[in-house]
Structure formats: structure tokens, C-alpha cells
Amino acid sequence: MVGIRQQAAFHTDRDAHGRQLSASEREKLLKPYLPAAPEKQAASQPPQNSKAAQLFNHKPRVRPALRHAIHYLLFTLIHTIFSLYIRIRQVNHALVDRVLAVLYYHHRTPELIRRDVKGLSKVPQHLSVILQLPPEGGKKDRLEALVHDACEVAAWSACAGVSMVSIYERTGILKSSLQHLHRRIERNLASYYGATSPLKPTVSLRAPHQSSYSPPHSPEPSSHGTAGSSRPHITILLISASDGRQTLVDLTRTLASMAQDQKLQPGDISAELIDAEISESVMGEPDLLICFGDRVVLDGYPPWQVRLTEIYGVQDHRGGVEYHVFLRGLYRFARAEMRFGR
Amino acid sequence: MASTQGASLRRWLFNLPPVDWVVHQLRELLINTLKCGPIPQHIAFVMDGNRRYARTHKLETVEGHHLGFEALARILEVCYKSGVKVVTIYAFSIENFKRSRYEVDGLMDMAKLKLVQMSQHGELFDRYGASVRILGDRTLVRQDVLEQVNRAVEMTKHNEQAVLNVCFPYTSREEITRSIRETVREFSTPTQRVKGQRGFSETHVLRNLRRSHLSSVMEEERPRKHDVSKSDEYHNDADSSEISDQEDLDASTTLQHSSSQTSHSPSPTLNPSTGKASPVRRKQPAHFRDPETLTEAHLDKNTYTFPAPPLDLLIRTSGVYRLSDFMLWQCHEGTEMKFLDCLWPEFDLWQFLPTLLEWQWRQKREGVDEGGRGGLLKGM
Numbered sequence: 001m002v003g004i005r006q007q008a009a010f011h012t013d014r015d016a017h018g019r020q021l022s023a024s025e026r027e028k029l030l031k032p033y034l035p036a037a038p039e040k041q042a043a044s045q046p047p048q049n050s051k052a053a054q055l056f057n058h059k060p061r062v063r064p065a066l067r068h069a070i071h072y073l074l075f076t077l078i079h080t081i082f083s084l085y086i087r088i089r090q091v092n093h094a095l096v097d098r099v100l101a102v103l104y105y106h107h108r109t110p111e112l113i114r115r116d117v118k119g120l121s122k123v124p125q126h127l128s129v130i131l132q133l134p135p136e137g138g139k140k141d142r143l144e145a146l147v148h149d150a151c152e153v154a155a156w157s158a159c160a161g162v163s164m165v166s167i168y169e170r171t172g173i174l175k176s177s178l179q180h181l182h183r184r185i186e187r188n189l190a191s192y193y194g195a196t197s198p199l200k201p202t203v204s205l206r207a208p209h210q211s212s213y214s215p216p217h218s219p220e221p222s223s224h225g226t227a228g229s230s231r232p233h234i235t236i237l238l239i240s241a242s243d244g245r246q247t248l249v250d251l252t253r254t255l256a257s258m259a260q261d262q263k264l265q266p267g268d269i270s271a272e273l274i275d276a277e278i279s280e281s282v283m284g285e286p287d288l289l290i291c292f293g294d295r296v297v298l299d300g301y302p303p304w305q306v307r308l309t310e311i312y313g314v315q316d317h318r319g320g321v322e323y324h325v326f327l328r329g330l331y332r333f334a335r336a337e338m339r340f341g342r
Numbered sequence: 343m344a345s346t347q348g349a350s351l352r353r354w355l356f357n358l359p360p361v362d363w364v365v366h367q368l369r370e371l372l373i374n375t376l377k378c379g380p381i382p383q384h385i386a387f388v389m390d391g392n393r394r395y396a397r398t399h400k401l402e403t404v405e406g407h408h409l410g411f412e413a414l415a416r417i418l419e420v421c422y423k424s425g426v427k428v429v430t431i432y433a434f435s436i437e438n439f440k441r442s443r444y445e446v447d448g449l450m451d452m453a454k455l456k457l458v459q460m461s462q463h464g465e466l467f468d469r470y471g472a473s474v475r476i477l478g479d480r481t482l483v484r485q486d487v488l489e490q491v492n493r494a495v496e497m498t499k500h501n502e503q504a505v506l507n508v509c510f511p512y513t514s515r516e517e518i519t520r521s522i523r524e525t526v527r528e529f530s531t532p533t534q535r536v537k538g539q540r541g542f543s544e545t546h547v548l549r550n551l552r553r554s555h556l557s558s559v560m561e562e563e564r565p566r567k568h569d570v571s572k573s574d575e576y577h578n579d580a581d582s583s584e585i586s587d588q589e590d591l592d593a594s595t596t597l598q599h600s601s602s603q604t605s606h607s608p609s610p611t612l613n614p615s616t617g618k619a620s621p622v623r624r625k626q627p628a629h630f631r632d633p634e635t636l637t638e639a640h641l642d643k644n645t646y647t648f649p650a651p652p653l654d655l656l657i658r659t660s661g662v663y664r665l666s667d668f669m670l671w672q673c674h675e676g677t678e679m680k681f682l683d684c685l686w687p688e689f690d691l692w693q694f695l696p697t698l699l700e701w702q703w704r705q706k707r708e709g710v711d712e713g714g715r716g717g718l719l720k721g722m
Contacts, residue, residue: 067374074371075378079706082699244674245638252522252641256633259530266527271519295704296679303674307515307667311679332663 093316100324108192110199113159116327120334124287128166128309129153130301131321132293133173143173147181149292149321150174151188156326158189158201158234165236166283170300172240178205178213185236201232208243208282241300243282248304251277278304285309290329292321369691373423376695379702382654385421386430386669389414391660391685404448409687411456420691422470422504424698428650430507432668436482436516450487453510457490461497471503477646478512479520507647514670521644521671528640529631645671653677655701657694659686678704 104116117123131149134142150167157165167174174181182205193200206212251274258264279285285305291297291313298306312329319325355361389410396406414431421429433453439446460467460474467474476491483491491510642648653672658664661683665673673679680697682689 071371071375072378075375078372078375078699079379079703082696082703086700086703245641245671248518248522249636249638249641252525253633253636255522255526256529256636259526260630260633266523266530269519269523269526271515274519274522275515296681297676298674298679299676301674303670304515304518306665306674307670308664310663311665311681312663 090316090318093314094318097314097317097319097322097324100328101319101322104324104327108155110159110192113156114161117160117330120330122334123161123330124333125162126164126166126284126286126288127157127162128168128286128289129321130289130291130293130299131167131169132299133169133171134320146174147184150181151185152321152323153326154185154203154234154236155188155192156323158203158232159192160330161232163232163234165234166239166286167236168239168301170241172238172242174238175207175210175240178207178210178238181205181238182213198231201234203234203236205236205238207238208247237283239283239302244300244302247278247282247302248274274304278302288312288329288333290326292317292325294318369420370423372691372695373420376424376698376702380705381425382698382701383426383651384428384430384653384655385426386432386653386656386673387414387417388432388656388658388666388668389686390658390662392687394660395685395687403445404452406687407449407452411452413687413689416690417694418506420694422472426504428505428507428647430477430509430647430650430653430669432512433508433510434478434512435667436479436511436513437667439482439511450484454487454490457487457494461490461493467498467501471501472506473498473501473504474506474508477507477509477517479516482511505650507650509646509668512646512668514665514667517646518641518671520646521641524644525636525640528644529633529636532629533631641671647672655680655697657682657697659684659689 131146131153134145137145146169153167154165182203185203185205189200189203204212255264255269259266282302283305285307286309289301289306289309289311291311293313294316296311296313310333312332314325314328317325356365392406392410393403394406395401395409396403399406401409418429434449438449474494476495480488480491647669652675653669654677656665656669656673656677656679658680659682661681663681665679669677678701682693682697684693
């Protein structure tokens with residue numbers, strides 16, 4: 001550790017007596033903390049190739065080998081201890097998760113969810129989640145699990161009052177049948193709110209570059225023309241890995257063709273132009289991104305939009321999509337302070 | 343000059359030479375043991391929390407930044423000794439220019455001081471084999487700081503073992519925009535088709551074609567029509583201009599190819615096309631690369647961090663859970679993001695070690711899993 005006097009000297013470039021330090025003096029201060037100079041023996045050894053010199057010129061072999069053995073032993077020891085620590089931590093987190101899951105179970109009741117959310121100072125306008133296709137299982141089972149997760153997330157967000165949800169799933173398999181997914185979401189919402197509740201939100205399902213799907217609802221009365229329909233509305237957007245980097249590549253291709261046709265100068269390309277294009281064709285910036293895995297990895301999530309997004313993931317969480325993780329994400333978002341560089 | 347951390351007994355104790363030596367040896371030992379396992383190749387740090395630290399410890403903000411710089415030096419030491427190839431740090435954001443003028447000037451002055459110190463101790467970087475690169479939009483920086491920046495970069499350019507990327511001033515969106523702009527610029531400059539590279543001369547091929555056509559014309563009168571339409575096509579085709587280009591180039595190259603000598607004796611059908619091709623050539627659009635060949639790799643090539651390996655680990659201190667416009671392009675795939683609660687000046691080996699260990703542990707486990715799964719597949 002650098003001593004106190006040396007620290008102060010480094011801060012202001014003067015030593016204890018107020019004299020300006022010279023370069024060599026500073027180096028002297030630092031010398032004890034540096035690694036050894038790289039050995040330049042290798043260059044000088046080849047010339048001494050006489051046999052006698054080889055006999056008497058033995059390279060140090062034992063000590064580096066011993067050191068290496070000690071390091072390896074210590075490495076295995078540290079990793080054993082660490083695996084133990086990780087297991088304990090995982091068990092601990094699992095226990096806490098279980099307790100929270102029981103405490104905060106939503107019971108499919110929107111009122112409970114709304115009560116949980118009431119104390120929060122702010123709720124994200126645009127919420128985003130990263131879902132994962134379960135790795136094992138038959139194709140239909142995996143898709144079924146994924147659809148179930150998506151419906152649950154949609155229902156919780158609708159109850160919490162979020163107006164836009166974007167669901168990211170790497171392979172994009174959810175986009176293959178918007179109609180089916182919409183029906184499932186409606187069914188799930190009905191199980192939460194009751195089939196004919198005036199508070200049940202209307203859902204419109206969208207994917208970039210595909211037309212939106214929001215079928216007309218039969219019990220829609222003629223009060224459609226009144227200012228602000230009585231039912232809240234939630235928009236669900238499905239995105240996949242191709243909406244990430246690939247979209248930026250497509251945009252670059254378009255700009256390149258335009259530049260080749262002299263419709264555009266490269267100097268005209270600015271961040272605002274790209275932002276306008278991308279947010280219009282894919283999605284805007286989410287306020288909160290929740291990862292339900294055991295560590296925070298973006299895994300192909302669109303890079304442009306995630307600039308100021310709060311990214312939340314519970315450590316060591318292995319239970320998949322669960323309500324308490326969602327709630328904790330919302331709590332974290334409410335506490336966050338935005339500083340914008342200030 | 344009282345100690346900045348307050349005169350605590352603990353600090354005095356740790357500064358005693360024997361204790362200091364023991365702690366130092368322990369650190370060396372730990373770093374060397376870490377080297378036995380997989381080490382991330384590219385780590386990024388967001389150095390957040392300097393001002394908060396200064397506030398809670400009742401110090402000046404600038405002093406907080408100085409302590410932050412020291413924490414950085416400690417962490418760099420750990421990283422380079424462990425064998426990390428590239429370390430990227432977020433020193434200054436373009437958004438930070440919105441801060442109070444006093445603070446911005448203070449930061450710029452501190453940057454200048456540190457850069458001057460760094461340039462005077464180029465040998466230290468040589469010991470680690472580290473080269474310093476400054477990434478970001480340099481046009482926004484004061485002139486005197488820019489000079490120091492360039493000097494520091496020049497001094498360490500020859501080191502190749504490790505890289506320190508200092509993002510100053512940097513915004514990831516600006517980087518992506520710049521990458522797109524440069525790629526578009528590349529694709530909109532007309533390329534010169536490098537002719538004569540393939541060893542086949544186009545005039546030779548064309549003459550063989552014509553000869554076979556002429557021979558078929560001699561035998562039958564019918565294909566006259568085809569011949570005329572074909573020569574019309576040759577007029578409008580891009581190749582017609584290339585024939586003339588090719589002839590010029592063949593004349594100028596030293597390739598002693600037989601066709602180059604005979605290409606100057608124009609065959610009867612070539613002459614009219616040569617004459618008609620020259621005005622066509624002037625209206626000919628320049629040859630561009632096809633935008634459909636644009637891939638991620640082109641955009642990657644034009645980012646600031648370019649030759650660096652993909653980002654393995656991104657660490658942000660002070661409990662903020664955002665990326666704040668840092669490395670958006672690079673960390674969108676498999677980068678593990680760790681958000682720690684300690685403040686940056688407190689960040690040291692003891693906080694960094696669990697993160698590294700966990701990364702190593704996960705890599706080993708995934709390696710075992712993949713090996714197991716691969717074995718299972720082979721067994722099937």
C-alpha cells in the first residue's frame with residue numbers, strides 16, 4: 001500500500017517540504033510497488049554457447065517449479081473454498097427467494113399487485129424483460145413454458161400499470177404466431193381480472209416490421225369515442241436478436257445505398273438520425289430491464305436502446321420467471337436517481 | 343498535510359513496514375494463483391462514486407477523484423499482473439461536460455497532470471508491456487490536454503502485451519454513430535477494380551468469343567442478328583469501358599503476356615466498340631461495393647475498441663445499475679455485468695477477487711458442462 005506521505009506527494013506533485021518533485025524522484029517513490037523488470041537474459045544467452053558454459057550455466061529450475069506447485073495447490077484450495085461459498089450463497093438466496101415468493105404471491109389478484117405497487121414513487125412507462133427458452137425438453141414443452149412466462153409477465157405489468165412491455169427472447173420464436181400468443185394473454189388476463197371486468201386492460205401485441213395485432217373486443221360499447229377509454233391499454237412488443245445488432249447493420253446498409261446514390265452525405269449521419277430511425281422501427285428506450293436468470297447478461301438485446309435503462313437481475317436466481325423478482329425490480333427502479341451526467 | 347482518511351489506528355497499523363510487506367506478499371500470491379485458471383481477456387470498469395465518497399468522508403470533490411485515480415492504479419496492477427489483455431475504463435462522459443465549469447476544469451487539470459506524470463514514466467508502462475489508447479471524440483477536449491493525450495499515446499505505442507483504453511470523452515452512442523458513418527463512407531467511395539490481378543486478360547477472352555462467333559457467322563447467315571445485338575449489348579455494358587481500360591492497363595503493365603502484345607492490333611469488331619465506349623465511359627457510374635455485403639464485422643472494425651477481444655466482464659461500482667452509454671455495442675452479447683455496491687475509491691483487490699473468482703468458477707463449470715454434453719453426444 002502506498003504510504004500517506006507518498007499519496008499526498010502524488011496528488012499535488014510536491015513532496016513534504018513543498019518542493020516540486022522531479023520525474024526521477026517520483027519513480028523512486030513508486031519503485032517498491034512495481035513488478036520486476038522483464039528479464040533481458042534471453043538476448044544475452046545465445047552468444048555463450050560454448051560447452052563449458054553450458055555445463056556450468058544451469059537455469060534455475062527447482063524454485064520456479066516449486067513456486068508453480070504452490071500456486072497450483074493454493075489455486076485448487078481457493079477454488080474449493082469458493083465453490084463452497086457459492087453453494088452456501090445459492091442456498092441462502094434460494095431460501096430468501098422462497099420466503100419472498102410466499103410473502104409476495106400475487107394470487108392472481110390485481111388488487112394485491114396494485115397494493116404492492118402503490119407505495120412506489122414511480123412506475124416504469126416502458127418495461128422490458130429478457131426471457132429464455134428453457135434449454136431442456138421437447139420443442140413444444142419449451143415453447144409452452146415460454147408462452148406461459150410471457151403471459152404472466154404481461155399480466156403483472158398490466159396490473160401494475162405499465163403501459164408498454166417489451167419481451168426479448170433471443171431466437172424470436174414468440175413472433176411466429178402473434179394470434180396464438182394474443183389469445184393466451186387474453187385468457188391469462190381474464191383469469192386475473194375476471195372475464196368481464198371494466199378494469200381489464202386491452203392488449204395490443206406487436207413485433208417490429210410486422211403489423212400490430214389487436215383484435216376488436218366484442219363487449220366494446222359505443223363509448224369508444226369518449227375522451228380516454230375507461231379501460232387501460234397495454235402494448236406488448238416482441239423483440240429478438242435480429243432486432244439488435246442486425247437492425248443497425250440493416251440501417252447502415254440503407255444509408256450506404258443512399259450514399260452511393262448521392263442522396264446522402266456520410267457527414268449527415270448523426271446520432272439523432274439513427275435514434276429516430278431505430279426507435280421508430282424497433283422500439284424506444286425502456287426504463288427498466290429485468291433479467292430472470294442467475295446473472296445479468298444482455299445476450300443479444302438491442303444495444304442502442306439500453307443506454308440509460310436500469311438493468312436488474314437477482315443474483316443466483318434459478319427459479320425462472322417469478323413475481324417477486326418482478327416486484328423487486330420495480331422497487332429498485334423507484335429508488336433510482338437519474339443524474340444525466342451531472 | 344493530514345492523512346486524508348482520518349488518523350485511524352487501522353491505517354497506521356497497515357502502514358507499518360512488516361505488516362505492509364506481508365500484505366504485499368499476500369497480494370502477489372493471490373494474483374499468481376489466479377493466473378492458474380482462466381482469466382478474462384477484456385474487462386471494463388465504470389469508475390463511479392468518487393464524488394459520493396468525497397461527500398461522505400467530508401473531502402473536496404477533486405480529492406475524491408485523486409483517490410479514485412489511486413484505486414484505478416491498484417486495479418490496473420492487479421489486472422495486468424493476472425494477465426488481462428485489455429482494460430477499458432470510463433474516465434469521462436460527453437454528458438459530463440454539463441457539470442459545473444469549476445468541476446469540469448478541475449477534472450481536465452487533473453487529467454493533464456496525470457497524463458504528464460504518465461508520459462514522464464513511460465518506463466512503468468513498458469514494464470507491464472501496456473500501451474495506452476485514448477478513445478472518444480477528441481474534438482471536444484481542450485487543446486493543452488489534447489497535446490498531453492497525444493504524447494502519452496505516442497510514448498507507449500510500441501508496447502504490445504496489454505492495452506489500457508481510456509474512454510475520454512466517450513459516449514457509446516457517439517461511437518456507434520461514428521462507426522456507422524465511417525462504414526458508410528467506406529462503402530461510398532468508389533473502389534478501383536484491381537485489374538490484371540487475376541492473370542487473365544479480358545480482351546483475350548472477348549477476342550476468343552468473337553472468333554467463335556465469327557466462325558459461326560461464316561458458316562450460317564442467320565446468326566447475323568445475334569452478332570449485332572451482342573455488339574449492342576457490349577456497347578451498353580460496363581464491360582465495354584473496361585475493354586478500353588484493360589487495353590490501357592495492359593499496355594502499361596510489364597506483364598509479358600502474349601495477349602497484351604496482340605491486343606493492340608484490334609480485331610475488326612472491337613474497333614467500333616472502342617470508339618463508342620469512350621463517351622459512354624464518362625457517364626459510367628463508378629463502381630461501388632454492394633451494400634448487401636455489409637456485416638456486423640464492418641461495423642465492429644470501425645468502433646474505437648477495435649482490435650480488442652470481446653468484452654468479458656463489465657464492473658460498475660457505487661450501486662448504480664445502468665450502463666450509462668458505455669460499451670453498449672460491445673457488451674450486448676455474453677458480457678457478464680456486475681453491479682457492485684462499494685464506491686470506486688474503496689475498490690481494491692479484496693472486492694475484485696470474488697468477482698474474478700466467480701467468473702473463473704463459471705468458466706470452468708461451463709467448460710465441464712460442454713465437455714460433458716459433447717461426450718454425451720459422442721456416446722449417442
